[in-house]
Amino acid sequence: MNEIRGVRQSIVALRKIDPQLRKEFNKRARDIAKPIVLEARRRYTQVPLSGMSRSWTQNGRQKFPFTVAGAKRGVRIKIDTSRRLSRGPARPVGIVSVKQMDAAAVIFDMAGKATDNQLGRNLSARWGPASRIMWPAAESELPAVSREMEQLTQAVERFVQAQLARVR
Numbered sequence: 001m002n003e004i005r006g007v008r009q010s011i012v013a014l015r016k017i018d019p020q021l022r023k024e025f026n027k028r029a030r031d032i033a034k035p036i037v038l039e040a041r042r043r044y045t046q047v048p049l050s051g052m053s054r055s056w057t058q059n060g061r062q063k064f065p066f067t068v069a070g071a072k073r074g075v076r077i078k079i080d081t082s083r084r085l086s087r088g089p090a091r092p093v094g095i096v097s098v099k100q101m102d103a104a105a106v107i108f109d110m111a112g113k114a115t116d117n118q119l120g121r122n123l124s125a126r127w128g129p130a131s132r133i134m135w136p137a138a139e140s141e142l143p144a145v146s147r148e149m150e151q152l153t154q155a156v157e158r159f160v161q162a163q164l165a166r167v168r
Contacts, residue, residue: 010153011081011095013160025156026079029096032148033077036098040137044071048108049122066104074102075134096149100134109133 015022052066112120113130
């Protein structure tokens with residue numbers, strides 16, 4: 001995970017100073033993170049295991065069937081500056097994140113990471129260890145995305161500081 005310090009505070013200040021610029025920041029941040037989304041979507045090519053194409057519900061929640069279209073559609077960018085994302089003072093807060101929202105695709109990606117079960121072992125044998133899609137996709141695009149995000153963040157910080165200087 002890459003961390004760029006001061007982003008949350010700058011974005012919150014930007015919202016107070018100029019809400020329209022905050023919207024433009026969100027749009028630009030989404031554009032910058034788009035290569036990760038495209039790469040993750042590109043990596044979903046087939047149903048991982050034959051049984052995953054069948055319908056399956058657990059505790060009243062639909063988990064499967066896995067579909068390639070659903071997995072691709074589930075990859076989304078989320079921008080959030082709320083404090084509730086942080087668990088403790090030392091933990092970094094995710095501002096811009098790329099998430100998988102499709103339950104079956106999340107299971108495919110992460111099965112076997114926290115628990116040792118047959119599904120995780122079968123997926124690991126065929127597709128490698130968890131995280132199978134999302135992290136490798138992010139890692140392949142992270143240097144360029146981080147560079148551009150850092151530039152955007154610095155521009156926002158300069159703007160916020162200039163606005164605050166004008167007020168003083």
